[in-house]
Ligand SMILES: Cc1cc2nc3c(=O)[nH]c(=O)nc-3n(C[C@H](O)[C@H](O)[C@H](O)COP(=O)(O)O)c2cc1C
């Protein structure tokens with residue numbers, strides 16, 4: 001069992017675990033944005049960087065995907081690591097100055113603003129962490145949204161920036177988005193995933209006619225012989241509004257609709 | 267033994283075939299070689315080739331064997347189209363269609379030299395008949411480019427006749443003499459060859475890791491993406507000597523135990539794709555690719571894949587993602603691609619030029635190769651020499667040659683009597699090296715110490731009229747467009763740097779801008795995901811190191827010392843040179859110029875917008891920048 005020494009304290013680790021997993025277990029906070037245990041690490045936001053000892057020099061690596069293969073010495077709170085994380089946050093704040101979620105994390109990191117002007121048009125608040133795209137692909141299997149464009153022009157959209165026909169309206173993307181960019185809107189007959197303009201028909205309560213959730217999600221769950229929408233929702237005590245969110249969370253983390261089971265620890 | 271069209275069953279077959287080709291070769295036969303490389307084609311060499319072909323066809327005399335053939339880039343693109351006549355290796359430059367009948371009549375048939383089309387030395391006025399007498403070529407050392415401009419790249423026979431596939435035959439020779447994979451790797455390792463694609467990683471070491479890696483199949487990949495603006499080394503190799511790349515790959519595949527290969531070619535290189543395709547087909551037909559190569563039991567085949575057209579697709583993990591049919595986006599390399607690359611399998615990726623170095627190393631031995639170059643950078647390097655230099659083109663020199671030798675001896679120095687200011691090496695994220703360092707030797711480590719890098723071998727020469735802030739801005743703008751946008755620092759940081767540099771070049775720079783640029787530079791280097799972002803600030807950091815005062819003059823005095831940034835210098839009329847012709851007065855779009863006929867004119871700076879029309883139109887160069 002390798003030992004990971006973080007800021008001078010030793011921690012036991014499993015082979016193949018990431019630095020972030022070990023740190024979290026040890027109660028050490030490292031900010032993350034593009035990381036979520038439900039999906040494969042993507043290491044795009046770079047907010048989780050730490051320093052590791054490479055024998056003679058220190059390398060800055062992303063903790064969320066750096067695999068532990070032998071004993072490792074890590075610095076989370078060194079001057080360089082802190083400066084790097086704050087620098088990344090300042091760039092993100094210039095892109096998405098409005099997001100309260102982002103500002104909260106920034107504050108916790110000791111960043112209270114950004115020296116940079118807003119130089120690029122950004123999809124409202126989106127930090128391009130790619131979580132929505134990955135959950136839709138890896139967990140739902142719908143691949144209804146994708147990253148389009150490159151560089152600062154990049155954004156998340158359904159193919160050709162048109163409403164997606166593959167969207168099943170589960171809301172997993174909205175649930176997983178760390179900065180509240182994606183919103184699920186309930187209309188009379190349809191559920192809409194904004195800003196992608198995806199719309200899916202709603203299933204209604206047989207008794208009172210109130211909407212329960214997306215028809216396609218209901219069908220997908222039934223198809224794989226898992227708990228049905230109604231059963232899933234019945235298991236917990238939530239108000240109708242929160243039920244939908246709760247369901248999305250369930251799908252994100254526990255009940256992948258995609259074939260391969262995602263077997264990743266938190 | 268085999269003859270054409272049949273498969274070689276052994277290395278001996280190949281040897282005999284070569285002997286047969288050489289026996290048929292008539293050194294007295296008249297041959298015309300027309301360069302169909304990038305530069306010459308742009309100047310119309312295809313038409314020249316056509317005329318020669320027609321002439322050869324019409325020349326029905328049996329007693330004289332006449333052949334016109336196309337070759338890959340000769341390197342001396344500045345003087346293209348280039349035509350060489352054999353026997354004699356007579357070198358003609360700037361040949362156009364109309365010159366063809368004369369060359370044909372006098373030189374090819376008559377055996378006389380057409381003086382007016384020879385290379386002429388500017389200083390001495392002496393002409394050169396063969397490339398050897400031309401300084402541009404005489405200082406070069408051609409190992410990788412040895413066949414370029416000499417053989418017809420679409421003919422496997424010419425490659426074999428010139429010693430091609432002999433290295434492969436040596437590796438896969440008869441049972442008694444066969445080289446073990448370990449021996450091949452050892453030879454490459456001992457040669458000291460380092461990757462020519464940018465990083466300069468030791469090739470032998472990479473091969474060993476690939477051999478040791480677990481998992482099958484293993485992939486062997488050639489990186490021919492070459493997205494650097496102005497670079498055409500790899501292109502010229504793929505177009506001019508495609509078999510050399512293939513032969514290197516087959517040897518590498520044997521060494522690591524790989525059965526499948528890909529050549530990833532930039533989409534904008536149709537001729538490279540065509541020549542590689544022909545080479546692969548010919549090699550398959552001859553039993554040099556496919557099952558049981560040369561009867562050795564080793565099997566390997568190669569496919570071509572066209573790049574997705576983005577600069578970042580040249581990065582190893584992005585290239586592999588693109589090969590898998592996914593978006594060409596880099597991923598973390600905490601687990602190396604030699605262990606887990608394409609489809610999660612061990613994958614050996616080398617640059618096209620790296621591959622082309624392999625056959626000569628195997629054939630002539632590691633010691634021979636290591637006799638070229640410096641202590642830690644062996645062999646030669648191909649550079650594309652462009653910018654403010656007289657002889658632009660493709661040059662191959664031993665590692666360790668000084669910048670001065672490359673730029674002045676081979677490149678002929680700076681045109682128009684201007685002074686040298688800096689040379690940018692290493693591609694878009696390379697650095698600028700100032701005049702003080704002209705006598706530094708060019709190798710991987712020295713360039714890195716100078717704050718630049720070898721990169722893939724771009725060399726852009728800049729003269730005194732070049733503004734270094736402007737240069738930095740140009741490269742940063744390129745990188746901003748090419749950033750894939752996956753990671754925060756690269757996507758956002760480069761855009762911020764560009765914003766600052768743009769302000770500075772417009773005279774809107776502020777105190778503190780330089781600090782911010784440096785902060786962003788460190789941030790990118792520390793936190794960007796792939797090397798594009800990590801090195802994106804190098805053009806800025808290297809110019810800040812050597813030309814800091816130029817930045818400061820822009821910021822504090824709102825002045826561009828090189829007089830390149832519009833608005834940060836002024837136009838003035840030199841009273842001694844002005845004849846009062848009035849052209850500038852008539853052409854100025856804002857009527858800022860006044861003056862009587864035949865008397866010196868003046869520019870009213872308050873009205874002048876700095877458009878530079880007067881500067882361009884004055885027939886007496888009386889308009890100067892101040
Ligand atoms: C943005 C970027 C672009 C690159 N483009 C190329 C390229 O066009 N050709 C190339 O051979 N290597 C390119 N590389 C380097 C490759 O990632 C890789 O290191 C190289 O192909 C390995 O071959 P070598 O060991 O023979 O140099 C690029 C790297 C980066 C970061």
Ligand code: SF4
Nearest residue numbers: 126127129130132177
């Ligand atoms: S919408 Fe949200 S989850 Fe999707 S990329 Fe943007 S920030 Fe990430």
Ligand code: SF4
Nearest residue numbers: 751752753756796799
């Ligand atoms: S450094 Fe730039 S090119 Fe590389 S992954 Fe990040 S955004 Fe993409």
Ligand code: FES
Nearest residue numbers: 034043045046064
């Ligand atoms: S959380 Fe690690 S890079 Fe985003």
